[in-house]
Amino acid sequence: xxxxxxxxxxxxxxxxxxxxxxxxxxxxxxxxxxxxxxxxxxxxxxxxxxxxxxxxxxxxxxxxxxxxxxxxxxxxxxxxxxxxxxxxxxxxxxxxxxxxxxxxxxxxxxxxxxxxxxxxxxxxxxxxxxxxxxxxxxxxxxxxxxxxxxxxxxxxxxxxxxxxxxxxxxxxxxxxxxxxxxxxxxxxxxxxxxxxxxxxxxxxxxxxxxxxxxxxxxxxxxxxxxxxxxxxxxxxxxxxxxxxxxxxxxx
Amino acid sequence: xxxxxxxxxxxxxxxxxxxxxxxxxxxxxxxxxxxxxxxxxxxxxxxxxxxxxxxxxxxxxxxxxxxxxxxxxxxxxxxxxxxxxxxxxxxxxxxxxxxxxxxxxxxxxxxxxxxxxxxxxxxxxxxxxxxxxxxxxxxxxxxxxxxxxxxxxxxxxxxxxxxxxxxxxxxxxxxxxxxxxxxxxxxxxxxxxxxxxxxxxxxxxxxxxxxxxxxxxxxxxxxxxxxxxxxxxxxxxxxxxxxxxxxxx
Numbered sequence: 331x332x333x334x335x336x337x338x339x340x341x342x343x344x345x346x347x348x349x350x351x352x353x354x355x356x357x358x359x360x361x362x363x364x365x366x367x368x369x370x371x372x373x374x375x376x377x378x379x380x381x382x383x384x385x386x387x388x389x390x391x392x393x394x395x396x397x398x399x400x401x402x403x404x405x406x407x408x409x410x411x412x413x414x415x416x417x418x419x420x421x422x423x424x425x426x427x428x429x430x431x432x433x434x435x436x437x438x439x440x441x442x443x444x445x446x447x448x449x450x451x452x453x454x455x456x457x458x459x460x461x462x463x464x465x466x467x468x469x470x471x472x473x474x475x476x477x478x479x480x481x482x483x484x485x486x487x488x489x490x491x492x493x494x495x496x497x498x499x500x501x502x503x504x505x506x507x508x509x510x511x512x513x514x515x516x517x518x519x520x521x522x523x524x525x526x527x528x529x530x531x532x533x534x535x536x537x538x539x540x541x542x543x544x545x546x547x548x549x550x551x552x553x554x555x556x557x558x559x560x561x562x563x564x565x566x567x568x569x570x571x572x573x574x575x576x577x578x579x580x581x
Numbered sequence: 582x583x584x585x586x587x588x589x590x591x592x593x594x595x596x597x598x599x600x601x602x603x604x605x606x607x608x609x610x611x612x613x614x615x616x617x618x619x620x621x622x623x624x625x626x627x628x629x630x631x632x633x634x635x636x637x638x639x640x641x642x643x644x645x646x647x648x649x650x651x652x653x654x655x656x657x658x659x660x661x662x663x664x665x666x667x668x669x670x671x672x673x674x675x676x677x678x679x680x681x682x683x684x685x686x687x688x689x690x691x692x693x694x695x696x697x698x699x700x701x702x703x704x705x706x707x708x709x710x711x712x713x714x715x716x717x718x719x720x721x722x723x724x725x726x727x728x729x730x731x732x733x734x735x736x737x738x739x740x741x742x743x744x745x746x747x748x749x750x751x752x753x754x755x756x757x758x759x760x761x762x763x764x765x766x767x768x769x770x771x772x773x774x775x776x777x778x779x780x781x782x783x784x785x786x787x788x789x790x791x792x793x794x795x796x797x798x799x800x801x802x803x804x805x806x807x808x809x810x811x812x813x814x815x816x817x818x819x820x821x822x823x824x825x826x827x828x829x830x
Contacts, residue, residue, distance in 0.1 A: 387726075390730045391730065392726055392729060392730055411729060411730060411731075411732045411733075412730075412731055412732015412733075413732070414730070416727070416730040418723065418727065420723060422721075422723055422724055422727045424724065424741070424742065424745070425822055426745045426746075426748070426820070426822045427745075427822075435728065435731065435741060436731045438741070439728065439731045439732055439733045439737055439741070440731075440732070467821075467822040468822075469822065487731070
């Protein structure tokens with residue numbers, strides 16, 4: 331690949347993370363160098379405790395690297411909060427807000443008037459099959475629907491980079507595979523760059539263009555494999571299955 | 582359960598009535614329930630006048646308590662300096678014996694509404710503030726991180742996450758405050774007043790109008806129960822997400 335620097339949506343340059351715990355220094359991560367192109371779907375897999383979630387926290391701007399730099403869109407981005415969409419394993423919907431009200435939180439944070447925010451969010455709700463549940467509270471939804479609502483929350487802001495931290499880890503196997511199919515179809519239509527953290531190799535291979543494997547503490551990149559062509563073939567094979575494309579609910 | 586309680590309390594009332602009559606207890610020592618009820622019905626106008634005074638003291642006191650408690654709680658959670666300087670004072674305020682303070686309030690503020698409202702506030706703001714502090718602190722940190730990752734400011738984090746998350750704790754505190762607020766008003770009135778249920782109790786006790794004392798006690802107990810119930814009702818209205826039944830689609 332011969333791209334100029336400005337084409338990278340995300341760049342990690344020698345990023346490390348060291349936690350100070352009492353007198354103990356825990357070298358959690360790095361040094362890491364990673365480049366993610368615009369529109370790529372990259373999975374990061376590794377054993378638990380390899381600092382995957384710390385890595386996403388840093389990219390999202392919730393944590394700062396101990397050393398190294400994080401670049402967004404070809405420029406150093408020391409302040410990243412609000413520029414990257416981040417979704418956790420737990421749905422983390424605000425329990426006192428309905429599905430619709432949860433979907434507009436990112437827009438409200440950006441001080442977009444409520445009515446306008448609702449207008450922007452409603453098409454997404456329809457597309458996600460959540461329109462009829464717009465006025466339900468999270469506790470009234472099934473796990474798969476809550477996860478979908480949480481994912482929906484990352485979209486109306488138009489953040490080009492979406493981080494997913496084991497988004498389907500808490501779901502049962504059946505719901506999980508239907509959600510994976512659903513995410514795959516959705517991502518095909520969306521022009522987003524996705525970084526998915528998982529410990530499930532199958533999930534990583536199924537969903538992504540590229541898989542990055544992190545080592546045990548401190549997490550460093552063991553291998554970085556792109557298989558775009560393989561994925562295209564897999565997708566074509568998947569498409570021939572009659573069940574695909576129908577989002578089955580997990581009721 | 583309610584049936585059982587009702588049967589028990591009515592049988593107790595009956596026993597009370599029976600005992601008063603059987604042992605010929607004079608009315609000024611212990612009036613039977615029938616005499617209390619008769620006093621209540623006979624002098625309901627008088628009771629209503631004094632009730633309205635007490636209610637306005639409680640109402641004002643509760644409003645001031647809520648505002649004060651919320652402001653204090655936010656300050657305590659937001660700043661270590663405020664926490665260290667103000668929180669001990671908040672706790673210390675509960676060590677002041679109200680009975681000792683009330684005459685001072687009388688000297689400073691006179692016989693009017695103000696000293697009673699201050700006593701109500703002293704009793705009521707504490708449970709609200711302490712619960713609110715715990716509520717604001719006990720917020721799921723990942724919820725805060727989620728909103729923070731969206732680029733929310735400190736104020737927005739408060740508005741979108743901390744305050745709504747603290748509401749159930751706030752209502753717990755308010756329920757306690759509502760139930761004890763009546764005591765505050767009665768203490769305030771018993772020290773020096775020209776109206777109110779507490780004043781009525783003192784004035785009726787002096788000439789041994791015991792039935793009036795009991796009638797006033799009954800009314801203030803009902804006020805306490807009514808306030809508690811209204812806070813519970815308000816909580817249900819404000820927090821539909823906690824009470825709405827879980828329906829699996």
